[in-house]
Amino acid sequence: MSNDQFTEIAPYYDDLMMGVPYGFWVDYVEALLERVQFTAHSVLDAACGTGNVSEVFSGRGYDVVGTDISEGMIEAANAKNSSVTYLVQDMAELNLDRKFDLAISLFDSLNYIIDVDHLGKAIKRVGEHVVDGGYFIFDVNTIYALAHHFFDQANLAPGRYPHYIWSSEYDHQTRICTVNMTFEVLDNGEPRQFKEVHLQRGHSLEELEQMLIDAGFVTVEILHAYRFRKPTRRSDRVFFVARKEGSRKEV
Numbered sequence: 303m304s305n306d307q308f309t310e311i312a313p314y315y316d317d318l319m320m321g322v323p324y325g326f327w328v329d330y331v332e333a334l335l336e337r338v339q340f341t342a343h344s345v346l347d348a349a350c351g352t353g354n355v356s357e358v359f360s361g362r363g364y365d366v367v368g369t370d371i372s373e374g375m376i377e378a379a380n381a382k383n384s385s386v387t388y389l390v391q392d393m394a395e396l397n398l399d400r401k402f403d404l405a406i407s408l409f410d411s412l413n414y415i416i417d418v419d420h421l422g423k424a425i426k427r428v429g430e431h432v433v434d435g436g437y438f439i440f441d442v443n444t445i446y447a448l449a450h451h452f453f454d455q456a457n458l459a460p461g462r463y464p465h466y467i468w469s470s471e472y473d474h475q476t477r478i479c480t481v482n483m484t485f486e487v488l489d490n491g492e493p494r495q496f497k498e499v500h501l502q503r504g505h506s507l508e509e510l511e512q513m514l515i516d517a518g519f520v521t522v523e524i525l526h527a528y529r530f531r532k533p534t535r536r537s538d539r540v541f542f543v544a545r546k547e548g549s550r551k552e553v
């Protein structure tokens with residue numbers, strides 16, 4: 303991950319995500335688990351950001367640990383003072399000394415791991431933290447979305463801070479999408495601008511499937527996000543439902 307992303311924006315991230323339906327995302331993950339008839343009690347939220355998904359799971363009674371590489375994001379998560387444990391950890395170096403029924407990584411976090419070896423390692427480390435028969439559910443932005451400038455977005459609505467203008471460039475060779483982000487936040491009523499450059503890689507579905515296999519997972523389903531149907535060539539976001547090989551010992 304380049305080191306100028308999720309740094310200055312971290313304290314404003316929840317304002318930026320104001321309209322994001324985190325509860326609905328958790329409903330969807332729960333529906334996916336129901337579909338495979340799996341009951342989870344513990345959840346690892348890998349690349350949890352400021353913990354918005356973790357907090358919803360926790361509020362629904364799950365035992366949750368959230369990890370993220372960004373110190374600023376984890377600081378904002380910890381400020382929520384909830385029962386979730388939040389830790390700064392690179393997914394590729396994940397080391398929690400326990401296993402979970404379910405690991406999740408939502409909101410295209412895996413696209414931020416742009417080095418293929420690093421990504422393979424990250425998926426393996428997640429695998430080490432999931433019980434046999436447990437699940438890893440994550441979403442990614444597709445190559446289609448990144449190549450078609452889905453990141454070109456702006457919010458300049460008066461009064462609705464942070465304001466932002468994002469513009470992206472996609473390199474078809476490297477499959478790296480470079481997103482130049484300009485933010486304007488209000489600090490003590492005064493507008494302040496800063497920039498972050500976010501890099502995402504368009505991982506192919508086949509690459510991800512192979513990495514899951516290498517990490518001891520079986521891909522159960524790949525779905526068009528928030529639906530229960532297969533993705534198409536034009537799907538912008540897809541969900542993977544992967545099961546860790548072996549069978550769970552009920553406790």
Ligand SMILES: C[S@@+](CC[C@H](N)C(=O)[O-])C[C@H]1O[C@@H](n2cnc3c(N)ncnc32)[C@H](O)[C@@H]1O
Nearest residue numbers: 308349350351370371372392393408409411414
């Ligand atoms: C778009 S945010 C999503 C955060 C959160 N999952 C959510 O739904 O709000 C992507 C997150 O991935 C994290 N991230 C990127 N690379 C990572 C890595 N190698 N290990 C752990 N977290 C990482 C970033 O710090 C950032 O918080």
